[in-house]
Amino acid sequence: MKIVLQRVNSASVTVGGEVVGSIGKGYLILLGIGGEDTEEDCRRLADKIMKLRIFPDENDKTNLSINDVDGKLLIVSQFTLYADCRKNRPGFSHAAPPDMAKRLYEYFVDYCRSLGKEVQTGIFGEYMKVALENDGPFTLELE
Numbered sequence: 001m002k003i004v005l006q007r008v009n010s011a012s013v014t015v016g017g018e019v020v021g022s023i024g025k026g027y028l029i030l031l032g033i034g035g036e037d038t039e040e041d042c043r044r045l046a047d048k049i050m051k052l053r054i055f056p057d058e059n060d061k062t063n064l065s066i067n068d069v070d071g072k073l074l075i076v077s078q079f080t081l082y083a084d085c086r087k088n089r090p091g092f093s094h095a096a097p098p099d100m101a102k103r104l105y106e107y108f109v110d111y112c113r114s115l116g117k118e119v120q121t122g123i124f125g126e127y128m129k130v131a132l133e134n135d136g137p138f139t140l141e142l143e
Contacts, residue, residue: 002034002142005030006028006029006134008025009025010022010023010024011074011132013074023074025071027071027073028130031075033104035096042108045108046108054140062138072119074119075119077105
């Protein structure tokens with residue numbers, strides 16, 4: 001499982017000209033599911049994301065978690081995180097098959113919601129346009 005996490009002031013995802021998910025302050029999470037990933041991987045990474053202290057406190061130190069700032073999550077499936085770019089045309093053989101990826105993506109979203117977070121999403125498997133105002137910028141990669 002691979003995640004690109006961006007701390008944002010706002011973010012939204014549009015499908016077919018319609019906004020299907022949007023948040024204010026929080027995390028835009030691009031989530032890639034690999035062929036070897038499990039529900040345990042989903043829980044482990046979601047738990048880690050909730051504990052990350054990357055929001056500034058009153059002294060402008062990155063000391064607050066998403067829970068401390070009442071931040072929201074926008075989670076977008078992103079199989080291209082598993083691109084093999086050794087050749088000029090990327091291959092995606094390390095990404096999970098669509099049925100497995102969709103199941104684990106939905107599990108990850110549901111698990112984040114079970115932790116008390118407001119979660120917005122894109123639409124799995126659809127062509128999406130993502131807009132964001134990155135805060136910092138502050139971007140992390142997690143595996």
